[in-house]
Amino acid sequence: MDKINDKYSRQLLFWPEGKESQIKLRKKVVTIIGIGALGTALANHLVRAGVGEVRLVDRDFVEESNLQRQMLFDEKDALEHLPKAVAAHNKLTAINSLVKIRSYIEDINASNIEDIVEGSHLILDGTDNMMTRYLINDVSVKLNIPWIYGGVVHSRGMTTTIIPNKTPCFRCLFPDVETGHAETCDTVGVLSTVVHVIASYQATEALKLLIEDHSFIREEMIQLDIWKNDFDLFPFQLSFNHDCPCCQKSDFKFLSNVSTNLVSSLCGRNAIQVTPINSKEITFSDFHKKWAKLGSVKQTPYLLRLTYEEYHLSLFKNGRLLVQGTSDITIARRLYSTLVGD
Numbered sequence: 356m357d358k359i360n361d362k363y364s365r366q367l368l369f370w371p372e373g374k375e376s377q378i379k380l381r382k383k384v385v386t387i388i389g390i391g392a393l394g395t396a397l398a399n400h401l402v403r404a405g406v407g408e409v410r411l412v413d414r415d416f417v418e419e420s421n422l423q424r425q426m427l428f429d430e431k432d433a434l435e436h437l438p439k440a441v442a443a444h445n446k447l448t449a450i451n452s453l454v455k456i457r458s459y460i461e462d463i464n465a466s467n468i469e470d471i472v473e474g475s476h477l478i479l480d481g482t483d484n485m486m487t488r489y490l491i492n493d494v495s496v497k498l499n500i501p502w503i504y505g506g507v508v509h510s511r512g513m514t515t516t517i518i519p520n521k522t523p524c525f526r527c528l529f530p531d532v533e534t535g536h537a538e539t540c541d542t543v544g545v546l547s548t549v550v551h552v553i554a555s556y557q558a559t560e561a562l563k564l565l566i567e568d569h570s571f572i573r574e575e576m577i578q579l580d581i582w583k584n585d586f587d588l589f590p591f592q593l594s595f596n597h598d599c600p601c602c603q604k605s606d607f608k609f610l611s612n613v614s615t616n617l618v619s620s621l622c623g624r625n626a627i628q629v630t631p632i633n634s635k636e637i638t639f640s641d642f643h644k645k646w647a648k649l650g651s652v653k654q655t656p657y658l659l660r661l662t663y664e665e666y667h668l669s670l671f672k673n674g675r676l677l678v679q680g681t682s683d684i685t686i687a688r689r690l691y692s693t694l695v696g697d
């Protein structure tokens with residue numbers, strides 16, 4: 356207990372119930388989906404604050420272009436193509452060894468999200484795409500787990516807290532599923548400072564929920580532009596949809612959409628990801644031998660990378676393949692079938 360007093364002394368002074376609040380925090384499990392810009396900032400805050408268990412879910416590996424804003428990674432992680440969930444795990448364990456950290460090198464989708472978030476008290480959005488947010492929203496409403504949305508692009512950011520049966524859900528707020536080419540960090544860039552403002556709002560709301568201090572939970576969606584100094588609040592009262600298919604009618608269409616998650620283009624990145632319906636057990640050494648005849652191969656404990664024709668391919672242990680260098684789904688399917696097998 357002395358260690359706790361010492362480690363969290365500045366926080367204990369702040370908490371409404373002092374040590375009691377800290378004990379509540381220590382009993383909580385939080386899942387962070389997406390360990391990029393927002394996700395690394397969120398994980399950093401929650402692990403330092405002393406949440407009991409933090410689960411990190413990310414499908415990608417660290418690249419040089421991440422380092423401008425993804426504050427848990429460094430050049431060595433990028434050089435080693437370390438999966439973000441692993442690189443973050445390493446840093447966070449060094450930051451606070453009292454927190455249990457579990458990492459998942461997974462593409463979150465309808466077939467695995469329920470298992471991953473099961474037992475969580477809160478889900479935090481560190482993703483960069485709307486479809487995953489609709490999926491998180493479905494699982495949140497279905498399993499009655501609050502989640503905190505956060506989105507950043509350019510110098511703009513948005514965040515809101517979604518508590519099932521209490522606030523509007525994400526589909527109340529954004530009823531039209533966006534399928535068009537919205538602006539993304541990969542097409543219009545992103546300023547690292549706006550990431551941290553939004554992540555700080557998310558993490559603060561998270562702490563209020565986790566220590567069970569509901570008196571100051573925000574009842575508005577925040578939208579801001581840190582460069583242009585704009586700040587807007589949208590009150591929830593205007594946003595409830597009493598015909599919402601998700602929170603009113605329990606139609607969890609994104610959660611039942613298992614088969615369409617197979618091939619996904621990574622928005623604005625000129626990359627396609629192919630995920631087998633049933634995960635496979637890949638033995639890297641077998642593929643290393645086969646692939647070495649086709650191009651230059653690099654093996655890490657977590658993935659196998661091949662440069663083949665004009666593409667960079669990364670194969671993960673569960674059979675997932677990331678194809679960089681194309682946005683054409685047919686090409687990605689062909690490469691999967693040729694190089695991994697059906």
Ligand SMILES: [Zn+2]
Nearest residue numbers: 524527599602
């Ligand atoms: Zn709703």
